[in-house]
Amino acid sequence: MWFFSEEQKMLQESVRAFAKSELLPKIEKLDEEEGFNRESFKKMGELGLLGITVPEEFGGTAMGAVAATIAMEEMGAIDASTTLSYLAHTILCVNQISNNGSTEQKNKYLPKLMSGEHIGGMGMSEPGAGSDALGMTTKAEKKGSGYTLTGTKTWITNGPIGDVFYVYAKTGSDKRNLSTFMVERGMEGFSTGKKFKKMGMRASPTGELVFEGCELSEAHRVGPENGSVKAMMKNLDIERITISGISLGCARGAIECATQYAKERKQFGKPIGAFQQIQERLTEASAWYEACRALTYNSAKMWDEGLMVGREASMMAAKAKLQSAQMATQVALDAIQILGGYGYTREFPVERFMRDAKLMEIGAGTNEILRVIIARHMLGEVADL
């Protein structure tokens, strides 16, 4: 992008090199076996990627949303699922502790999370509360000076392998009575339930967090009691902007693969890239990718500059994610078509890009929910009649 600073360009180069050397050699096997590239997190820590939004006074690199989106795109172009785990760790857990935690909580949790020694995650969704996140039923009941946490979170990225979780729970009868708690692996009454088998994002472990009378002290609560709704919603905005980087990465990876193939594969005596129908798919894909790239990085830049707040930020983030996610799925499908039979096999990465890209139309707010957010912004009360 024309506005990337020298620092952001250097980041782009170093993450691109990191993705090639550390992610590319492992992703095929991890995708096949549904594993997790834990070693890569230690290296991300050394590169300063795990505290990318954390102020320097707490040991982060404070590079912001544009930088985080660059990291997502560069890693996503090689291995979208490790990148999804990176997003959950860095944006859903680390960024939230950094924004809302006390000094003691930041000093306690951030160093190990930013070095990659600990893996983080965030628990919002539940079996009965996905799109309707405020309909959650996990509750933290007052007990003496602390709380007892009961309930189940589901589809939690890094759930099966994570060490520290940023968990939302009800602390009152109103649906906006939400509080946040830090929960650590090994605590009594906390277990990580089943791990899901998935169609894509297979090197990003997804599972349940189960709380059965898990005892927490006041020190585990992040921010004021019943005061978490705003922070939760605000973080969904930066999540939607930065996760769009993963969509951009999947699309770019698919376009690069299909373009190369179209130059090399010959049918009827010439490269298939000479056929106008193949050119149409490639050119439309490339143009849509560029449009989404401009929208996504513009939103990230506006976020960093503080140029959008409240509902406007939610609307821009929703637009960026809605378009990027749909674009990535369609572009990956087109790449499969361009590769013909090979596209449908695991000889080439395009089928993996398609399986991974589809998640971005569901996680962090489905396409339908994003359209609801945009419609409310455009139509006001009329949208909810």
Ligand SMILES: Cc1cc2nc3c(=O)[nH]c(=O)nc-3n(C[C@H](O)[C@H](O)[C@H](O)COP(=O)(O)OP(=O)(O)OC[C@H]3O[C@@H](n4cnc5c(N)ncnc54)[C@H](O)[C@@H]3O)c2cc1C
């Ligand atoms: C791989 C993966 C990783 C995830 N990681 C995390 C994580 O780390 N932390 C976390 O908390 N959650 C996580 N999630 C959960 C994710 O955010 C939810 O799956 C998502 O919000 C959708 O919720 P749901 O699956 O319950 O679908 P539902 O809400 O049940 O929706 C089902 C369908 O109904 C549609 N729908 C629902 N409401 C409306 C409406 N008002 N108007 C129109 N259509 C509607 C939806 O768009 C969808 O098509 C993850 C999910 C996946 C698959």
